[in-house]
Amino acid sequence: MIRHDLLKTLIPVISDQLVVCNIGAPSQELHSLDDQPTNFYMLGTMGLASSIGFGLALAQDKPVISIDGDGSVLTNLATLSTIANNPRDNFILLIVDNGSYGSTGDQPTYAGRRTSLAAVARACGCETVIEVAAEDTPQALADALAAKRMTVIVSKCDSGNVQVPVITMNPITIRERFMAAVAE
Amino acid sequence: MAKEMDKRIIGDFVENGVDFVTSVPCKQLAGVIEVLDRTPAIKHVPSNKEDEGMGLCAGAYMGGMRPAIFMQNTALGVVVNTLATLIQFYQIPLPMLISYRGEVGEPVACQVEMALHTKAILNQLHIPTYHFHRPEDADELPGILNHTRMCSKPVAILTDASFWRDAT
Ligand SMILES: [Mg+2]
Numbered sequence: 162m163i164r165h166d167l168l169k170t171l172i173p174v175i176s177d178q179l180v181v182c183n184i185g186a187p188s189q190e191l192h193s194l195d196d197q198p199t200n201f202y203m204l205g206t207m208g209l210a211s212s213i214g215f216g217l218a219l220a221q222d223k224p225v226i227s228i229d230g231d232g233s234v235l236t237n238l239a240t241l242s243t244i245a246n247n248p249r250d251n252f253i254l255l256i257v258d259n260g261s262y263g264s265t266g267d268q269p270t271y272a273g274r275r276t277s278l279a280a281v282a283r284a285c286g287c288e289t290v291i292e293v294a295a296e297d298t299p300q301a302l303a304d305a306l307a308a309k310r311m312t313v314i315v316s317k318c319d320s321g322n323v324q325v326p327v328i329t330m331n332p333i334t335i336r337e338r339f340m341a342a343v344a345e
Numbered sequence: 346m347a348k349e350m351d352k353r354i355i356g357d358f359v360e361n362g363v364d365f366v367t368s369v370p371c372k373q374l375a376g377v378i379e380v381l382d383r384t385p386a387i388k389h390v391p392s393n394k395e396d397e398g399m400g401l402c403a404g405a406y407m408g409g410m411r412p413a414i415f416m417q418n419t420a421l422g423v424v425v426n427t428l429a430t431l432i433q434f435y436q437i438p439l440p441m442l443i444s445y446r447g448e449v450g451e452p453v454a455c456q457v458e459m460a461l462h463t464k465a466i467l468n469q470l471h472i473p474t475y476h477f478h479r480p481e482d483a484d485e486l487p488g489i490l491n492h493t494r495m496c497s498k499p500v501a502i503l504t505d506a507s508f509w510r511d512a513t
Contacts, residue, residue: 181404201407205430209400212392213431216404216412219390220365225404239393243401247390336435340407 162295163321164257165190168228170299178306179343181214181227185264186322187257191228193325198342202328202335208237211254215244218252221343224306225251231258231272238281244311245286253305254282254313255298261320279315287313295319350480350512351376354442357483358413359386361490363440365405367391367398368415371444373509377415395420396427399439406437411494413440418447418503419459421466428470432499439499440490445476450506467501474501477508 162170164187172195181201182188188202203210211234214227234240234256244254260273272278279292289310293301295318305312328335354377358366365388368378381389388410392398395416402412420443432439446453447460467474473496475489476482486502493500 203431205434206396206400206427209396209403209427209431212397212400213404213407216365216390216401216406217408218404219388219401220405220408220410237394237397237400240397240400243390243392243397332435336407336437340409343407344409 163319163323164259164263165323167257167295167298167316167318169194171302174299174303174306175226179217179223179225181210181217181225183210183229183233187228187230189325189328190323192328198338201339202330204328204332204335208233211240211244212237214254215240215249215252217343218249219247222251223343224253226253226255226302229254229256230263231256231260231278232262232270234278235270235272235276241282241285241287241313244313245282245288248288248311250309250311252311253302255302256313256315257318258315259318259320263320263322267320267322279313282313282315287311289313291315292317347376347379348512350483351380353483354486355380355384355387357486357490358440359384361411361487361494363411363413363490364388365390365402365410365412366415367401367412369393369395369398369417369420371417371446373444373446373504373506374415374417374442377442381415395424399424399427399432402439403431403435403437413442415442417444418463419456421463422459425466425470428472428499433470436497437499438493438497440493441499441501443501443503445503445505448505448507450510463503472499472501474503476503476505478505480508480512482508483512
């Protein structure tokens with residue numbers, strides 16, 4: 162299962178939740194599948210989906226799901242120690258781990274080789290870390306939301322993209338729409 | 346050991362409504378961070394790197410808090426992309442209290458290298474920049490914090506070695 166199909170199966174779980182979505186293909190795919198005011202699309206700044214989502218979770222009590230990628234987490238690995246040391250039970254980090262830099266042409270990442278992001282998250286001190294197959298991710302995410310416990314989910318899926326349009330929405334519009342949804 | 350100036354700076358941030366600070370430490374900011382850690386009105390979440398910290402600030406802002414970042418000027422070598430594509434692109438007000446290492450009084454030669462680029466990078470990014478060189482320059486801090494909020498931009502407050510040497 163590739164990321165696009167994974168995101169599609171996640172829609173019933175995440176549609177009404179606050180979601181901070183990673184730059185590039187993930188945001189474009191989510192936007193084309195189910196554009197919602199509760200989605201914050203990153204248009205730039207690779208690596209910071211987890212940090213932005215975690216800052217949001219620290220600032221208010223609604224659940225926040227950061228949808229990140231393996232390549233992006235590798236570029237900001239220390240985020241896992243920040244999350245682990247300031248736990249917030251309204252935060253879920255979903256790492257879509259397809260072992261490749263999907264938005265740039267599917268070049269392999271080290272997460273697809275010897276590096277286990279789940280093991281790194283545990284070593285950083287994250288208490289609830291689960292690695293699941295793509296097919297099992299909607300249930301794992303629903304369980305994490307129901308448990309109200311900070312969770313890192315590493316979802317192993319296949320490499321590959323579908324053709325979807327870039328997001329042309331103005332960044333201020335994305336932010337203001339999202340902030341209104343957060344405050345609602 | 347924190348100085349009066351450290352307390353005054355944190356007091357100005359609190360007074361302005363800043364309630365979320367992330368930091369990466371610098372020796373010159375040690376007193377400010379010490380005061381920060383005993384200021385319940387501000388949630389302090391240290392970050393490992395300044396771009397990560399700016400991500401936290403962006404999220405905290407969208408969650409209704411008023412963020413700021415404390416960091417060293419060398420970090421400007423790390424955060425150019427984050428400033429341009431996150432903080433500026435999405436118009437997030439962000440006061441940056443910056444230890445301006447490498448100015449007169451600096452004991453470490455290597456620090457001068459990034460000091461040479463500090464104002465050039467800030468100018469290139471069109472970031473409003475204020476340089477605290479004498480203790481009385483800190484009188485401007487409340488105005489600068491209001492200005493940051495008003496214009497929804499990142500704003501740099503550079504604090505150099507002379508400022509910290511003469512501050513009581
Ligand atoms: Mg990937």
